[in-house]
Amino acid sequence: MPKLGLGLYKSLLNKDNFNFAKQAGATHLVVQLVDYIKGGSNPTLSENYLNGWGTTKNQGKLWELDELKRLKSEIESHGLAWEAIENFDPSHWFDILLNGPKRDAQMSDLKYMVANIGKAGIPLIGYYFSIAGVWGWTNKPYGRGNAMTVGFNEKDINIHEPIKQGMVWNMNYDTDVEKTDINPISREEMWDRFSWFLNEILPVAEENGVRMVAHPDDPPVPEMRKSARLFHSISEYEKLLEVSKSPSNGFEFCMGTLQEMKEGNVLETLDKHSKAGNIGYIHFRNVKGKVPNYREVFVDEGDLNMAEAIRILKKNNYNGVLIPDHSPEMSCGAPWHASMAYALGYMKALIDTV
Numbered sequence: 087m088p089k090l091g092l093g094l095y096k097s098l099l100n101k102d103n104f105n106f107a108k109q110a111g112a113t114h115l116v117v118q119l120v121d122y123i124k125g126g127s128n129p130t131l132s133e134n135y136l137n138g139w140g141t142t143k144n145q146g147k148l149w150e151l152d153e154l155k156r157l158k159s160e161i162e163s164h165g166l167a168w169e170a171i172e173n174f175d176p177s178h179w180f181d182i183l184l185n186g187p188k189r190d191a192q193m194s195d196l197k198y199m200v201a202n203i204g205k206a207g208i209p210l211i212g213y214y215f216s217i218a219g220v221w222g223w224t225n226k227p228y229g230r231g232n233a234m235t236v237g238f239n240e241k242d243i244n245i246h247e248p249i250k251q252g253m254v255w256n257m258n259y260d261t262d263v264e265k266t267d268i269n270p271i272s273r274e275e276m277w278d279r280f281s282w283f284l285n286e287i288l289p290v291a292e293e294n295g296v297r298m299v300a301h302p303d304d305p306p307v308p309e310m311r312k313s314a315r316l317f318h319s320i321s322e323y324e325k326l327l328e329v330s331k332s333p334s335n336g337f338e339f340c341m342g343t344l345q346e347m348k349e350g351n352v353l354e355t356l357d358k359h360s361k362a363g364n365i366g367y368i369h370f371r372n373v374k375g376k377v378p379n380y381r382e383v384f385v386d387e388g389d390l391n392m393a394e395a396i397r398i399l400k401k402n403n404y405n406g407v408l409i410p411d412h413s414p415e416m417s418c419g420a421p422w423h424a425s426m427a428y429a430l431g432y433m434k435a436l437i438d439t440v
């Protein structure tokens with residue numbers, strides 16, 4: 087049976103939101119420890135996306151076992167389970183992404199943190215191996231009832247705008263460096279870097295009982311800001327499984343991002359990989375349109391048949407977690423919370439009745 091979860095940003099990790107998750111029917115949490123979606127009590131995807139998600143200064147501040155255990159007990163004291171951590175902090179792995187001088191030292195740090203996550207009993211780590219990161223959205227009242235939501239239209243932005251030194255994954259990690267352009271990165275180079283990363287990290291993940299699950303490229307274009315993107319199509323995303331047969335290798339299956347891709351069928355892909363046990367957890371969200379022009383919409387108004395997705399997951403005895411990921415902001419005093427409650431209610435009804 088699929089399980090209902092909520093993703094919480096760092097700024098939302100408090101008892102009110104643990105209670106909120108529980109009230110909305112979630113049993114599991116996916117936690118983001120990177121402080122990148124700003125907005126305090128009302129996180130919004132609409133701000134700062136083109137100038138970056140902000141600055142991260144956590145170099146040397148690793149995720150320690152006692153901190154993870156403390157947060158885990160707090161989550162559990164609210165009757166919830168901590169299913170996954172989503173995303174590494176660019177402070178911790180910028181030179182792994184960029185193949186820079188600190189690469190090997192940062193890999194030791196990442197291994198230490200992956201081991202801590204396993205020792206704390208958190209089963210999954212979602213990560214996104216990307217240079218440009220999530221970038222290029224516009225935010226407009228594209229949703230039903232003029233709800234503010236994000237979209238992507240290649241006509242609105244210059245997707246080839248170079249990235250400046252000191253930035254990766256759409257966050258600044260070094261604000262002192264001279265702002266020249268970073269070098270373009272080819273597809274071959276990206277696969278080399280990624281394969282090295284995965285082959286280094288997976289044995290540690292396996293040893294500590296953690297699964298590493300990869301997010302597809304959002305927006306899914308082959309190249310963005312002069313760097314190649316690995317997982318811009320369903321067939322390229324599936325190549326993840328060719329890099330390693332480790333049981334700790336899998337998908338952070340973002341249905342919205344996969345639906346935005348030009349080719350392939352999301353529901354068939356969901357069927358295949360939920361049957362084969364390749365999916366760690368699912369971003370259960372919906373969109374209208376595809377690259378080069380799409381927008382994120384409410385879970386029930388997009389191009390994907392979400393009831394069919396639940397049917398498939400139940401047929402395949404998938405027992406992982408589904409989170410709404412994003413949802414258009416609802417016009418009220420708590421736009422993010424209202425939108426999440428709406429999505430969770432819809433998802434819970436589908437899980438209970440389909």
Ligand SMILES: O=C(O)[C@@H](O)[C@@H](O)[C@H](O)[C@H](O)CO
Binds near residue numbers: 172213220369
């Ligand atoms: O949670 C969010 O709002 C997003 O930033 C994620 O969906 C993002 O796409 C993934 O975490 C990959 O970084």
